[in-house]
Amino acid sequence: MSLLPQPHENVAVIHTDAQALLIAEEVAVQLRRDSALRDRERRLPHAELTLFSRSGLWAISVPKAFGGVGVSNVTLAKVIARIAQADGSLGQIPQNHFYALEVLRVNGSPAQQRRLYAEVLAGQRFGNALAELGTKTAHDRTTALSRDGDAFLINGRKFYATGALYAQRIPTSVVDENGVQHLVFVPAESEGLQVIDDWSGFGQRTTGSGSVLFENVRVNAEDVLPFQTAFERPTPVGPLAQILHAAIDTGIARAAYEDGLQFVRTRSRPWIDSGNDQASEDPLTLKSFGHLAIRLHAAEALLERAGEFLDLAQAAPNASTVAAASIAVAEARAISTEISLAAGTTLFELAGSQATLAEHGLDRHWRNARVHTLHDPVRWKYHAIGNYYLNDENPPLRGTI
Incomplete structure (x- = not known):
């Protein structure tokens, strides 16, 4: 009997680490089908990601205090390894989703945690817009966050934005006027935001790790989290x-x-x-x-x-x-x-x-x-x-x- 939700059902709710591993195995079997064909023809895995996220696996790191199962990192790593075994690209796409959830756990306010964790439990996917081309080192950032009344504007360009092409929110690293880094959970449908499918790597071909362009993208203050302090x-x-x-x-x-x-x-x-x-x-x-x-x-x-x-x-x-x-x-x-x-x-x-x-x-x-x-x-x-x-x-x- 399948543990995955049926077409008429919503996102599955996972209750234990053991259940997460069983569901990962079932999902992996399905994701392996046509994995070579997707790679060869660079078929973007929209349907496969829907299956993957509706399985409940994208929510397994949500803490129990916020309605999640809060699996161990042993389990989380095993789940990702099993999906990557089925399809290396599909194993990588949620990497920054889980990374953003950890930043949220460590640095988010209780209100931010309640709201964003709830979105993940409902099946939403987070991508990323972190890295940039042309900076002195791979960890330097120039994408700017500037105040606009009671909100903020983002301007800049990102690359290696794995998962952004498939996401409902795009956690984005930005630098404010004081040079301090923040992480902004930007809604993917925001005006002025453009996700560009220009990833041409000879491997991990369907990760969608291309560019994200921000032109006066207005974001609410409630979507801005401290980021730099997670490493201070x-x-x-x-x-x-x-x-x-x-x-x-x-x-x-x-x-x-x-x-x-x-x-x-x-x-x-x-x-x-x-x-x-x-x-x-x-x-x-x-x-x-x-x-x-x-x-x-x-x-x-x-x-x-x-x-x-x-x-x-x-x-x-x-x-x-x-x-x-x-x-x-x-x-x-x-x-x-x-x-x-x-x-x-x-x-x-x-x-x-x-x-x-x-x-x-x-x-x-x-x-x-x-x-x-x-x-x-x-x-x-x-x-x-x-x-x-x-x-x-x-x-x-x-x-x-």
């Missing part, structure tokens, strides 16, 4: 964002690994020098799959461990717990980056030339991993991890690791 004190906002990235890469790695197993079992031919009748008996192939399996299982274990550390940091945020969570998540991010790329490329080494044929769509796993793992450099994660263990130096609070 120890909060779990940074590691929460990062564990979702780790989950996406872990899911992509699992998809590449599983597809590799299936292809070698059913289609690949043994190399003549192996002396075997089947490719699945080739001793060098067995060694390679064993190597992949160990690293994949390690990534999945570190992802779960990171979720446990993040749960502790959310329950009692301080310099120690947030640093420990950030490092645990950085470890998961580092290994998930490596295994997603390794699984995506080793697949072809083991499956053989047939696996490169376009009709199989197996190249999407490596392309998705290569594009998504560029979100922030893994080399700096190793630096932060080493500095933490060797020199007792806590990582930066800005949430970049």
Whole structure:
């Protein structure tokens, strides 16, 4: 019996972590269908996102005090990993939705929390307009927030706006006249706001990670939240964002690994020098799959461990717990980056030339991993991890690791 709402029903209500995982499995099975075709033809997943958000999964981090289930971060990461395994793009689209919900939890007023959490429970999706092109660093912002009577105006241009194309609200990072950053939950239908579908990345092709243009977009004061202060004190906002990235890469790695197993079992031919009748008996192939399996299982274990550390940091945020969570998540991010790329490329080494044929769509796993793992450099994660263990130096609070 399906746990998903029927067409005549509203958004499903999830009551437990176990139920969230069961529904994620059911949704993932459906989202996997045509995933290769959507990637190949860049078919934007509007219908699939409707199914995904109506399942109730987009509301699982809403705290219990506001009517949600408030799942653990272990569960949240597993849900995202399972969806990313089905379709890497669909796994990434809600990343900044959950990020915005964490900023709301940490920095929102009770009135803002009640109103915006209620929207999410009713099935609304939040996208993002955070990053910008042409700034000195990837974390600099120029999009301006200026006062207009009892409201505000936004002017600027964003890029890498994953999910904005599909969202009812677009949380947007802005800088006021004093240089202070805020996060504005901008309604997608706002006058002067334009979402431009100009994402041309060779991977994660249907995330809609293009541009958002703001031309005198008027927003209410009640939709403006403090943002910069989330990184001026120890909060779990940074590691929460990062564990979702780790989950996406872990899911992509699992998809590449599983597809590799299936292809070698059913289609690949043994190399003549192996002396075997089947490719699945080739001793060098067995060694390679064993190597992949160990690293994949390690990534999945570190992802779960990171979720446990993040749960502790959310329950009692301080310099120690947030640093420990950030490092645990950085470890998961580092290994998930490596295994997603390794699984995506080793697949072809083991499956053989047939696996490169376009009709199989197996190249999407490596392309998705290569594009998504560029979100922030893994080399700096190793630096932060080493500095933490060797020199007792806590990582930066800005949430970049």
